[in-house]
Amino acid sequence: VIYSVIMVGGSGTRLWPASRAGSPKQMMKIADERTLLDTTVRRARAVSGERIILVATAQLAGLIREAMPDLPADALVIEPEGRDTAACVGLAAVHVASRDPDGVMVVMPADHVVGPLDRFAAIAAIAAELADRDRCLVTIGIVPRGPATGYGYIHRGEKLTGKFATDAYRVRRFREKPDRATAELYVASGEYYWNSGIFAWRADVILGEIASHLPEHDARLKRFAAAIGTGAEARVLGEVYGTIPRISIDYGILEKASSVAVVEADFDWDDVGSWSALAAHLPVDASGNAVRGQFLGIEARDCVVDVPEGKLVVGVGIQGLVVVDTGDVLLLIPRSRDQDVKKVVDRLKALGKTEYL
Amino acid sequence: VIYSVIMVGGSGTRLWPASRAGSPKQMMKIADERTLLDTTVRRARAVSGERIILVATAQLAGLIREAMPDLPADALVIEPEGRDTAACVGLAAVHVASRDPDGVMVVMPADHVVGPLDRFAAIAAIAAELADRDRCLVTIGIVPRGPATGYGYIHRGEKLTGKFATDAYRVRRFREKPDRATAELYVASGEYYWNSGIFAWRADVILGEIASHLPEHDARLKRFAAAIGTGAEARVLGEVYGTIPRISIDYGILEKASSVAVVEADFDWDDVGSWSALAAHLPVDASGNAVRGQFLGIEARDCVVDVPEGKLVVGVGIQGLVVVDTGDVLLLIPRSRDQDVKKVVDRLKALGKTEYL
Numbered sequence: 001v002i003y004s005v006i007m008v009g010g011s012g013t014r015l016w017p018a019s020r021a022g023s024p025k026q027m028m029k030i031a032d033e034r035t036l037l038d039t040t041v042r043r044a045r046a047v048s049g050e051r052i053i054l055v056a057t058a059q060l061a062g063l064i065r066e067a068m069p070d071l072p073a074d075a076l077v078i079e080p081e082g083r084d085t086a087a088c089v090g091l092a093a094v095h096v097a098s099r100d101p102d103g104v105m106v107v108m109p110a111d112h113v114v115g116p117l118d119r120f121a122a123i124a125a126i127a128a129e130l131a132d133r134d135r136c137l138v139t140i141g142i143v144p145r146g147p148a149t150g151y152g153y154i155h156r157g158e159k160l161t162g163k164f165a166t167d168a169y170r171v172r173r174f175r176e177k178p179d180r181a182t183a184e185l186y187v188a189s190g191e192y193y194w195n196s197g198i199f200a201w202r203a204d205v206i207l208g209e210i211a212s213h214l215p216e217h218d219a220r221l222k223r224f225a226a227a228i229g230t231g232a233e234a235r236v237l238g239e240v241y242g243t244i245p246r247i248s249i250d251y252g253i254l255e256k257a258s259s260v261a262v263v264e265a266d267f268d269w270d271d272v273g274s275w276s277a278l279a280a281h282l283p284v285d286a287s288g289n290a291v292r293g294q295f296l297g298i299e300a301r302d303c304v305v306d307v308p309e310g311k312l313v314v315g316v317g318i319q320g321l322v323v324v325d326t327g328d329v330l331l332l333i334p335r336s337r338d339q340d341v342k343k344v345v346d347r348l349k350a351l352g353k354t355e356y357l
Numbered sequence: 358v359i360y361s362v363i364m365v366g367g368s369g370t371r372l373w374p375a376s377r378a379g380s381p382k383q384m385m386k387i388a389d390e391r392t393l394l395d396t397t398v399r400r401a402r403a404v405s406g407e408r409i410i411l412v413a414t415a416q417l418a419g420l421i422r423e424a425m426p427d428l429p430a431d432a433l434v435i436e437p438e439g440r441d442t443a444a445c446v447g448l449a450a451v452h453v454a455s456r457d458p459d460g461v462m463v464v465m466p467a468d469h470v471v472g473p474l475d476r477f478a479a480i481a482a483i484a485a486e487l488a489d490r491d492r493c494l495v496t497i498g499i500v501p502r503g504p505a506t507g508y509g510y511i512h513r514g515e516k517l518t519g520k521f522a523t524d525a526y527r528v529r530r531f532r533e534k535p536d537r538a539t540a541e542l543y544v545a546s547g548e549y550y551w552n553s554g555i556f557a558w559r560a561d562v563i564l565g566e567i568a569s570h571l572p573e574h575d576a577r578l579k580r581f582a583a584a585i586g587t588g589a590e591a592r593v594l595g596e597v598y599g600t601i602p603r604i605s606i607d608y609g610i611l612e613k614a615s616s617v618a619v620v621e622a623d624f625d626w627d628d629v630g631s632w633s634a635l636a637a638h639l640p641v642d643a644s645g646n647a648v649r650g651q652f653l654g655i656e657a658r659d660c661v662v663d664v665p666e667g668k669l670v671v672g673v674g675i676q677g678l679v680v681v682d683t684g685d686v687l688l689l690i691p692r693s694r695d696q697d698v699k700k701v702v703d704r705l706k707a708l709g710k711t712e713y714l
Contacts, residue, residue, distance in 0.1 A: 017671075296708075298701065307687065312713050314374075314701055316690040321675075325687060330664065332680065332689070333673040344655065344671055351653075356669050 001051065002128045003103050003203075004044030005092040008037065008056035008064065008110045009082045013345040014274050014338070017329040018306060021357050026110040027063065030272055031281045040110045041068060046121040047106050047128075053077050053095055054110070055088050080241045086252035087244040090210050090217050091237075094225045096203035104128045105206070107199045107249075112271050113281060119267040126164050127200035127263045133162070136259040137209065138200040139171060141193025142269045147183035150273050150339075152176055152195040152250070154262050155186075164263070171260040174250065193262060196269050199249070206253070213256045220244050274338040275322040279304040289315075293325075304335060329356050358408065359485045360460050360560075361401030362449040365394065365413035365421065365467045366439045370702040371631050371695070374686040375663060378714050383467040384420065387629055388638045397467045398425060403478035404463050404485075410434050410452055411467070412445050437598045443609035444601040447567050447578045448594075453560035455585050461485045462563070464556040464606075469628050470638060476624040483521050484557035484620045490519070493616040494566065495557040496528060498550025499626045504540035507630050507696075509533055509552040509607070511619050512543075521620070528617040531607065550619060553626050556606070563610070570613045577601050631695040632679040636661040646672075650682075661692060686713050 012025025019025035026037040034042075044052045055077045056064055064076065077095055079088065089107060096103040106124045114120050123140060131138040141154045156169035174195065178186060186192035211218040220240035227236035254260055272278050279290035282304070289297050293307035300315040307313050307325040315323065322338055324331040333341060348356055369382025376382035383394040391399075401409045412434045413421055421433065434452055436445065446464060453460040463481045471477050480497060488495040498511045513526035531552065535543060543549035568575040577597035584593035611617055629635050636647035639661070646654050650664035657672040664670050664682040672680070679695055681688040690698065705713055 296701075296704070298697075298704070311685060311687065312710070313687045314689070314705075316688075316697055316701060317694055318678075318689050318691075321689070323687070323689065325682075328668060330668065330670045330680070330682060330687065331673075332671070332675050332678070334675075337674055340655075340673055344653075344673060347653070347655070348671075353669070 001100055001103060002048040002125075003051045003053060003096045003099070003105050004048040005089070005096070005105045005107045006037075006040055006044055006052065006054045006110050007085060007088050007092075007107065008054050008060055009079070009085070009088060010109060010111055012111055014341050015272070015278060016341050016345050017326045017331050017356065018324055020326075022059075023063070024060070024111075025272070026060075027067070030278060031113045031115075035067065036113065036272075037064065037110045038068065039114075040108060040112070041071070043114060043117060043120055043124075044106075044108070046117050047124045050075075053092050055079055055092050057082055080238050083241060083244045084246040085249040086210070086214055086217055086247045087241065089206060089249045089253075090214075090221045090244075091224070091241070093203040093206045093210075094221055094228060097207060098225070098228050101204065102132075103203045104132045105199075105201060105203055107201075109197050109271070112197070112269060114270075115268050119265075123166060123263060123265045123267060124198070124200065126166055126168070127198075130160070130162070130164065130168055130261055130263060131200040131202060131205070134160075134259070134261065135202060135205050136261050137206065137254060137257050138168075139254065139260065139262045140196045140198040140200075140265045141262040142196050143264060143266050144187045144192065144194055147180060147187045148194065149177055149180055149183050150277065151271070153178065153183075153186050154193045154195050156191050156193065156262055160261060166266075167264045169262050169264070171254075171262050174255050193264065194269070195250075196265065197271065199254075200263075209253050209257050214245075214247070214252050216245050217252070275304050275306075275324065275333075275341065276335045276338050278306075279335075282306075302335065358457055358460060359405040359482075360408045360410055360453045360456070360462050361405040362446070362453070362462045362464045363394075363397055363401055363409065363411045363467050364442060364445050364449075364464065365411050365417050366436070366442070366445060367466060367468055369468055371698050372629070372635060373698050373702050374683045374688050374713065375681055377683075379416075380420070381417070381468075382629070383417075384424070387635060388470045388472075392424065393470065393629075394421065394467045395425065396471075397465060397469070398428070400471060400474060400477050400481075401463075401465070403474050404481045407432075410449050412436055412449050414439055437595050440598060440601045441603040442606040443567070443571060443574055443604045444598065446563060446606045446610075447571075447574050447601075448581070448598070450560040450563045450567075451578055451582045451585060454564060455582070458561065459489075460560045461489045462556075462558055462560055464558075466554050466628070469554070469626060471627075472625045476622075480523060480620060480622045480624060481555070481557065483523055483525070484555075487517070487519070487521065487525055487618060487620060488557040488559055488562070491517075491616070491618065492559060492562050493618050494563065494611060494614050495525075496611065496617065496619045497553045497555040497557075497622045498619040499553050500621060500623050501544045501549065501551055504537060504544045505551065506534055506537055506540050507634065508628070510535065510540075510543050511550045511552050513548050513550065513619055517618060523623075524621045526619050526621070528611075528619050531612050550621065551626070552607075553622065554628065556611075557620075566610050566614050571602075571604070571609050573602050574609070632661050632663075632681065632690075632698065633692045633695050635663075636692075639663075659692065 012019035157172035282290040369376035514529035639647040645659040
């Protein structure tokens, strides 16, 4: 039986100052009037009904409960602190395995824009079926819309047999975010997918892979598994979780595991990893300005403007500028440098200006 | 005896959005913690004690009374509406003449940055003395600090005799704002001054000039003069003032009058006619950014930033950009185009967005 696992971690600092410590990217409304988290839960329901697990830190859990009062009572799994995705997946896998030893997990981040719902659900079901049948790790690979340099890529290998409604392949290799020329080669070859960060696997299979490749994770997760459902559960988790090494599921497991597959997906997918990416989800005026709020552009081109309701932005002769106003902060940065927003946040942290983070 | 006449008109739209209809440039704090109007009144007091007349529209008069409760009761002269500076000067002259037939007016706008106080007062006293002695119109000419293209210039003629503490000349000709090359010629010649817009003349002399050159003004001012001090004063002013043609004292009188002098002045003077000009009065960081508020610049150069207290502006890779935030409005415009702010205001007017004006 399938469980959706939603990873609500991730600070989304590249969308600062709209994404903040107290109100992170997952809580932003980007493509429509719902938060990314809300639409992710809707997708999860389409995959697994009420069998949903959200893994979040205590701070976010409070926000989530408030924002989504209709979540099942056992949906929230609290991480004592963020320890990267391998730990997060391991924690979720222990929960799933304790509920159903044959449980299959569909793992998804909470901060992507994905659609349409039915296409996503169909692909997720295929991924889960393949994961269960072959006891392998399944990634969902998005057919590239272009030579994007902001995503990781999956190089596919031999085609898997089976009567799936979409193609599935062995994974030959994972590739880091490429430069432009490399990305063009990838796309031209037809053998590469964008790595969506959405996965499917049996809980017992991923726990076995963790035991093989991440022994420090394994030891701590086993201590927790022994305590789950007992009065000691929270105490043991508090003791072990903070000592788990920080590593992502990609580096820690997927790049090392022997049996990894990719299911080809043609749904719309965007991790909205920058203000330029976010711009694609906003209305665009005749001069290429992507705007949320009130903008009067005079010889202004290709800007991204996101300001609160009621505020008027007048931009004269500006080009390719990101303009984000959150009331207490105004960010001005060229679109071409929008990956540096992360550095801005680091700088503010170093300056001790935590009230703006 | 000397009267200071402060013209509180002028919309200051080139400093929009900080300068607004309900809180115009005169009410801005630029060079220090006092408003421009407040420092202007201080200068006026240094020239003429409590003999001060502020000419303002009814809307501004309310603001002024509130901001400056210690003004003499008869200081405020209300214009039913703004009709440009010839009308404003004429109205003030009627008031001065009614109080003292030999009164000399020192006329100054309320929205300049001028200093130091004692240098200004000394020059103004000389200008008033010359105006009274020679029954001429006296302009105050600022020794140019450079080939500014944003000011009008005064070309001096023959030197006037007399034991004044500064040089005084006949005016040969007034010159409009020049282009850069022309401004350089002016400055190199040593014969040109910046036109400060600060004047001195006897009330009876300027009324005589108005009678000679602006008969429509003259007829209406004479009707008002006949009513001044009677119960009909306000009614008559209301009837005549709105029908006075709009023309400046410069075009209407100074460029036509036969006897115009210029007194050379070496005090600091700036009409703060643009955001770039205002920048000269703000603290400047090592990268040339003139900032009021909290600014974190990363590879940001030569910007002008004016934001409310508590707001953080982060600017990455921006150059020569004016960034003004007033809470409800954010203006972004290159310094090189800051004269276009006026056009922005016109555009907003045309769009009916009066709440932002």
